[in-house]
Amino acid sequence: MASNDASRDDKKSWNTHKLGLRIGADALAASAAGVLVAPLITMIDKGIIENASGRNTLGESLRASARELLLKPHRFLTGKPFALIYILYFGTYFTANTIDTASSTMHNTPLSSTTAGTPKFLATSTSNLALCLYKDNRFTQLFGPASSSSARPVPLPTFLFFTVRDCLTIFASFNLPPLFAPTFARHMGAAAQQYVSAASAAQFLTPAAVQIVSTPLHLLGLDLYNRPGVRVLRDWAKSAGARMGRIIPAFGVGGVVNTKVRRGLLGRLE
Template sequence: MAVAAPDASKDSTMGKTWNTNKLGLRVGVDVVSACSAAALVAPIITAIDKGIMENASGRNTLGQSLKSSAMEILTKPTAFFGRRAFFLIFTVYSGTYITANSIDTVNSTISNKPIHTTTAGASKFFATSGSNIGLGLYKDSQFTKMFGSASSAGSRPVPLPTFALFTIRDCLTVFASFNLPTVLSPHFDARMSSEVKKYVGATSAAQFFAPAAVQLISTPLHLWGLDLYNRPGVSLPERFTRVSRDWLKSAFARMGRIVPAFGVGGVVNTKVRRNLMGKLES
């Protein structure tokens, strides 16, 4: 495939050459890739997030909540996709993917690199963390109120310690989703058999593994934050017992949402963007 030469423009003030080839279309590709991935994964993430919130508050069991959401998707899809909960989830992930894609486009532009170039540096981590955490905290505050305990749902603000725990949780997830896969990919590639590589590449394997594995660490932070809202004034031993009780099943549930969010979603976003950028380069 022939690759078009970069349309390099000179920044006279900085003395740098930028790759501005088809920049407007590249920004469009960033948005289309991000929204496609977000639309694909948002339904299951919405159902799982709602289930975890309702289970933590005692309003419903995790299983029953998931079953209720699945039935609504199948029998009343218009109602499900029209709910604020779905819109909040779609906004979080489309915004996060757009930010990650935009960092790659900015990097390829100012560094005068091919337009399909990706990066895994600190700038990408801080930008995607800021986007995901900002949007995610707002979403979590609304979900906590919408699906919290019946006695407190929507009646009071989410406490600052809960926001702090959610922030640390999201930093761990974003780092494992956007930075670790690039670091782990060469190690996966060296250890994966050629037979396995026929079905899944090292990059995709790392993209699935890293964000899922980190949930074993981040889930207790998530549950602790929810319990601070749902049961204010509870003693430390009681809170620890509750978090310990729900940790394992909630960790697997969060893996079930993280794998679509940053595994499937991350792979779809990356592949759609790479393919579309490749067409722009040809």
């Protein structure tokens, strides 16, 4: 009898109130973040890969993509590269959001509460890695060396470098900001936080900072596909800058938008 009573008490502690609507809010927040960041990320990813393959310079590639977005937006927004990027970030943020919703359901915490533990890292990393490796495979083939007569398979070592790169980025994007936010709050002061919250500052800076370490892995992976030799040192500074410019909107702006939209939607349900 005691065990049955305990089981009933555990079930009562779960907060399943409006669970379907909460998952819908998770999806809407992830979609808003994905739509917002996908155009810029598409241009930057294409530029980095074309620059690494020698197909185009980073600047010329960015300018060509910007012209297409401005003059032929329907073509840009319905293209395969944009779709791949949107699906990548929608899937990543939706996974993170649903982990938070599952945690608030099981622990009966506020609907908009977030987590920063191992389950969230593992789930978000798995989702991001699967989607990102597929995206990288397609981008590398689409925008690789122009002289290639056909798209070659991406070698396993390239996937391994990309995997470590993405694990570093995901950890810095979803797990480190909640941990570093109190430190940012202590050093920013009340005046600065009137303009940018400590949580938002941490969300912007930690994913960008990790690119200093992860960019060489990205370039090594691309060089293994593009050419026998490597040019990591030559391209590191330019590519690291481009990847920081990519990550700040992807997990900085996107992370803040996802969090604020989700919090606003769930606040209406509470």
